[in-house]
Amino acid sequence: MSTTLFQIAPRIPDLNIAPIPEGERKGLTKKEIAADHPTWCPGCGDFSVLALYFKLIEKRKIHHEKVTTIAGIGCSSRFPYFVQAHGAHFIHGRALPFASGVSLSRPDLHVFAFSGDGDAFSIGGNHFSHTARKNIKMTLVVMDNWVYGLTKKQTSPTSPIGFKSKTDQWGAKDRPINPMKQAISAGATFVARTTHTNPNHVLQMMEAAMDHDGFSFVECLSECIEFYEGSFDASNPRKGGKFELVPETHDVTDEFAAYKLASEDFPGKFGIFYKDNRPTKNAGEAQIVADMRAKTQGMKDWQILQKSFERMR
Amino acid sequence: MSDSVIAPKATSGQPQASRISEAVIRIAGNSQDGIQAIGGFLARLAGRSEQEVMTFMTIPSTISGGPSIFQVRIGSGEVLSPGDEADVLLAFYQHSYDEHVTSLKKGGIVLYDSDHVEPNPEREPNYRHLGIPISSRTVEAIGGTGKDKGKNIFALGLVAKMFDLNIPKLEKLVTERFTGKDQSITQNALNAFHAGYSFQLDSAWATFHFIEGQKQGSTQVVMNGNEALGFGLIAAGVRFGAGYPITPWSDIMELLRRELPKYGGSFIQCEDEIASISMALGASYAGRVAVTGSSGPGISLKTEALGWGIMAEMPLIIVDVQRGGPSTGMPTNVEQSDLNIACFGGHGDSPRVVVAPSNVEDCFYTAIEAVNIARKYSVPVIILSDQAIATRIEAFEQPDFEKVVQDISPDFSPVAEHKPYDLSAPDGVTRHLAPGTRIASGKYPVVTGLEHDELGHPTGSPKLHQDMTEKRRKKLQALGAELPVPKVFGPPEGQILLVGWGSTQGPIKEAVERARAAGEAMSSLHLKYINPLPQDLEKIFAGFRHVFVVEMNDGGLYGHGQLAMVLRGRYADPKIRGINKTDGLNWKVREVLEKARALAAGLDAGKA
Numbered sequence: 001m002s003t004t005l006f007q008i009a010p011r012i013p014d015l016n017i018a019p020i021p022e023g024e025r026k027g028l029t030k031k032e033i034a035a036d037h038p039t040w041c042p043g044c045g046d047f048s049v050l051a052l053y054f055k056l057i058e059k060r061k062i063h064h065e066k067v068t069t070i071a072g073i074g075c076s077s078r079f080p081y082f083v084q085a086h087g088a089h090f091i092h093g094r095a096l097p098f099a100s101g102v103s104l105s106r107p108d109l110h111v112f113a114f115s116g117d118g119d120a121f122s123i124g125g126n127h128f129s130h131t132a133r134k135n136i137k138m139t140l141v142v143m144d145n146w147v148y149g150l151t152k153k154q155t156s157p158t159s160p161i162g163f164k165s166k167t168d169q170w171g172a173k174d175r176p177i178n179p180m181k182q183a184i185s186a187g188a189t190f191v192a193r194t195t196h197t198n199p200n201h202v203l204q205m206m207e208a209a210m211d212h213d214g215f216s217f218v219e220c221l222s223e224c225i226e227f228y229e230g231s232f233d234a235s236n237p238r239k240g241g242k243f244e245l246v247p248e249t250h251d252v253t254d255e256f257a258a259y260k261l262a263s264e265d266f267p268g269k270f271g272i273f274y275k276d277n278r279p280t281k282n283a284g285e286a287q288i289v290a291d292m293r294a295k296t297q298g299m300k301d302w303q304i305l306q307k308s309f310e311r312m313r
Numbered sequence: 314m315s316d317s318v319i320a321p322k323a324t325s326g327q328p329q330a331s332r333i334s335e336a337v338i339r340i341a342g343n344s345q346d347g348i349q350a351i352g353g354f355l356a357r358l359a360g361r362s363e364q365e366v367m368t369f370m371t372i373p374s375t376i377s378g379g380p381s382i383f384q385v386r387i388g389s390g391e392v393l394s395p396g397d398e399a400d401v402l403l404a405f406y407q408h409s410y411d412e413h414v415t416s417l418k419k420g421g422i423v424l425y426d427s428d429h430v431e432p433n434p435e436r437e438p439n440y441r442h443l444g445i446p447i448s449s450r451t452v453e454a455i456g457g458t459g460k461d462k463g464k465n466i467f468a469l470g471l472v473a474k475m476f477d478l479n480i481p482k483l484e485k486l487v488t489e490r491f492t493g494k495d496q497s498i499t500q501n502a503l504n505a506f507h508a509g510y511s512f513q514l515d516s517a518w519a520t521f522h523f524i525e526g527q528k529q530g531s532t533q534v535v536m537n538g539n540e541a542l543g544f545g546l547i548a549a550g551v552r553f554g555a556g557y558p559i560t561p562w563s564d565i566m567e568l569l570r571r572e573l574p575k576y577g578g579s580f581i582q583c584e585d586e587i588a589s590i591s592m593a594l595g596a597s598y599a600g601r602v603a604v605t606g607s608s609g610p611g612i613s614l615k616t617e618a619l620g621w622g623i624m625a626e627m628p629l630i631i632v633d634v635q636r637g638g639p640s641t642g643m644p645t646n647v648e649q650s651d652l653n654i655a656c657f658g659g660h661g662d663s664p665r666v667v668v669a670p671s672n673v674e675d676c677f678y679t680a681i682e683a684v685n686i687a688r689k690y691s692v693p694v695i696i697l698s699d700q701a702i703a704t705r706i707e708a709f710e711q712p713d714f715e716k717v718v719q720d721i722s723p724d725f726s727p728v729a730e731h732k733p734y735d736l737s738a739p740d741g742v743t744r745h746l747a748p749g750t751r752i753a754s755g756k757y758p759v760v761t762g763l764e765h766d767e768l769g770h771p772t773g774s775p776k777l778h779q780d781m782t783e784k785r786r787k788k789l790q791a792l793g794a795e796l797p798v799p800k801v802f803g804p805p806e807g808q809i810l811l812v813g814w815g816s817t818q819g820p821i822k823e824a825v826e827r828a829r830a831a832g833e834a835m836s837s838l839h840l841k842y843i844n845p846l847p848q849d850l851e852k853i854f855a856g857f858r859h860v861f862v863v864e865m866n867d868g869g870l871y872g873h874g875q876l877a878m879v880l881r882g883r884y885a886d887p888k889i890r891g892i893n894k895t896d897g898l899n900w901k902v903r904e905v906l907e908k909a910r911a912l913a914a915g916l917d918a919g920k921a
Contacts, residue, residue, distance in 0.1 A: 032755060035759075035770075036770055063751070064751065064752070064755065064757055065748065065750055065751045065752070065757075066749070068599075068748040070595075080759050080761075081759055081761075081771060084756070084757055086746075086747075086748035086750075086757055088759065088760045089759055089760070089762060089763060089771075090591065090594070090595075090621060090762065091591070091617055091618055091620075094588070094591040094618065096588075097555075097583065097587070097588035097589075097591035097592040097595065098591045098592065098595035098598070099595060100581075100588075100592050100595060101555065101592040101595020101596035101598070101599060101603065102595045102596070102598060102599040103595075104553070104581065104592075105579070105595075105596045105599045105600070105601065106599045106600070106747075106748065106749065109599075109748055126585060126588070127584065127588055127591075129584075130583070130584035130588065281581075285574075285579045288574045288579075289574045289577055289578075291574075292574035292575045293574070293577060295575070296575045296576075300718075301718050302548075302715045302718035305544065305548055308572065309544070309714070311489075312357075312534045312535055312540070313357070313360060313361055313532065313535065313711075
């Protein structure tokens with residue numbers, strides 16, 4: 001037996017589509033980037049994150065096919081349906097490893113993952129730590145609303161103590177996760193915090209995250225007006241709260257300072273807490289490939305395999 | 314089974330080398346003694362000598378130490394199983410002797426380390442005992458610094474003498490094995506080997522000579538099933554994988570981690586089983602079929618994501634190297650008890666493809682075929698291997714590399730428009746475009762686990778859920794129609810048809826050969842495609858009075874093993890019955906025969 005049963009004919013490219021030279025392509029308009037109308041409740045904070053993602057694509061003239069939007073499960077994670085581009089809606093909590101598979105095999109793409117507090121820190125908590133630790137190049141935006149919205153008001157890992165939910169009728173008892181601290185200690189190389197009520201700041205953070213070579217994490221407070229109305233008022237100047245930026249004196253490369261910044265009581269500070277230029281997993285893998293390829297240079301794949309088999313005679 | 318080692322009697326005076334066509338040698342010691350290495354050398358030598366070979370080993374699941382055996386069967390003709398009984402036992406310790414001496418054929422030879430083993434006088438009349446101070450002679454030969462390290466190589470020398478093996482070839486194998494290490498290590502190994510080879514034999518020794526192998530002129534490669542499967546995936550064009558360590562799958566991930574970068578690919582060790590399948594699905598989505606794998610417990614963890622792969626219609630390879638279960642079970646023993654989870658594990662109606670390689674060579678080609686099925690039908694494919702096939706070594710003809718190695722690079726050519734889940738597609742199969750592909754219409758697809766419309770956008774439409782569920786099923790029915798109908802081994806009509814799948818092909822075929830030699834009307838059928846099944850099996854079953862499904866899993870609540878249940882469900886034929894066991898060991902030819910005969914006799918008596 002030396003042949004296999006199933007042979008696949010290669011896909012024949014559609015000959016009517018001439019490639020467009022990069023320079024001649026216009027940037028996309030908002031209309032061209034928008035897909036399905038979002039299914040979020042009117043007034044949801046997630047709308048502003050979506051609008052600013054469109055703005056980012058528009059501003060940076062990213063073409064449809066160059067960006068990939070990936071999400072897990074949750075209100076926030078409906079995101080890919082609303083974006084007119086390649087996208088995947090994966091399973092609960094696992095957007096990061098899925099996005100890692102895309103990122104590690106496709107250096108040509110901008111990989112964005114959108115997640116919520118339950119998806120990222122509860123069911124996906126393990127992946128959050130390890131994707132950060134491995135420093136896999138992508139941007140993760142967690143739309144943190146402190147509550148499970150899609151399943152209608154259960155306690156989330158970021159719900160503050162005392163929050164009355166359907167699963168904590170007497171008020172939440174468990175100490176909430178601090179996403180900033182979690183990210184810093186896990187080894188994320190870009191850690192920032194923003195809030196949906198300050199659109200310019202959201203765009204600024206997403207853009208800085210996209211430009212970071214590594215795992216960039218943005219926590220965006222995104223109010224659930226249905227199940228946790230007023231949760232973030234203290235951070236919204238229009239509601240009498242205060243929106244304070246990370247002080248200019250803060251050294252973003254100082255892990256301990258960043259950790260300290262993350263320890264402040266709500267509403268805390270907004271901006272880039274931590275940034276490090278540690279090499280990415282992507283670069284590490286590319287280096288291994290380059291080193292190994294140097295030894296197999298000029299050989300076809302079948303010749304490399306033949307050489308391996310020669311040692312198994 | 315033809316003439317074997319036990320036939321010749323030692324003649325007085327100068328021993329004559331008897332010509333033999335096959336021999337079963339069992340090496341018993343502790344797991345850190347390098348007994349696998351001796352077996353490996355013998356297997357490789359057989360491969361280089363155009364002989365057939367099959368090995369079998371048991372390893373303790375402890376970290377270091379514990380009794381372990383390696384059995385190698387070398388034959389000049391076809392070798393189908395590692396052999397029920399050994400011709401020669403090489404015993405390093407008392408426990409090795411006590412435990413394994415009865416695995417010898419009556420009159421077989423036990424070669425023991427007289428520094429450690431005291432033979433049992435009751436056993437002496439049944440077996441030919443040859444005591445050699447292996448440990449002390451090894452220390453003498455090497456100089457004592459390594460204690461008795463190297464006694465395996467000394468013993469290899471003894472075996473080489475006994476079987477008149479090709480010394481230059483063995484020396485070359487020993488040298489190759491230690492290449493890259495300190496020169497003195499190679500020298501010590503060769504010293505130990507020569508000391509064993511030149512150990513002064515007394516006249517009680519019988520020596521043997523293999524008649525020439527039948528595979529003249531062909532170049533053979535020698536490896537285990539995990540290696541063949543890993544290299545098969547590479548040949549298939551897989552360039553990305555993700556996994557988590559678990560016995561006995563880890564060897565495959567280690568191999569892919571080491572080898573893939575040579576081809577520009579990458580294998581990632583993940584934080585857990587779920588991340589592994591998720592990452593592999595991400596890479597498949599990104600354009601090229603990726604692989605993940607595990608053994609039973611890990612497969613359970615992967616099933617939610619598998620459901621996504623089926624819903625999203627994403628090609629993916631999932632390797633399941635089965636071991637004894639459930640739970641942690643028997644990590645270093647064999648069982649075929651994951652058929653149900655492979656075929657049906659998960660939530661919802663989730664049709665997927667399951668294929669099972671039947672020998673080491675088949676592991677290589679099955680991997681390629683699995684990748685091509687995954688691509689052609691845009692579906693996850695599970696390769697059901699098992700611990701026995703994963704760890705046993707066989708020799709097979711080296712592949713036609715240029716012909717079998719595939720390029721499955723993604724195609725990013727722009728298209729006018731695209732609907733991945735096109736219900737009107739002529740073959741009903743989804744075609745995904747990798748991200749990076751420009752779609753001129755400006756309408757881009759989403760791949761999703763939600764029920765979706767043709768573009769991948771979510772829908773709550775009852776009709777679409779019905780249509781899409783059918784679509785996912787129908788493409789596998791189309792695959793089933795395309796699969797080759799397996800051939801019956803033996804005549805197409807008779808009393809008993811043994812049906813097997815996966816690694817048990819060899820012992821089942823050998824059982825049929827023995828039964829036919831004894832005048833019984835027995836045949837066998839081996840299934841490689843488990844889900845979907847090929848067509849026309851009922852026509853094959855019609856030719857036999859009994860259909861016995863031979864499996865290494867439990868007979869279950871209703872008396873039928875896992876494949877037997879599928880076949881009974883599919884064909885509603887009450888003559889399909891199970892022959893099962895769960896002792897964690899390969900089927901012995903004798904066990905298959907005895908159980909088949911007893912079951913048939915009971916049924917025939919009942920009917921009479």
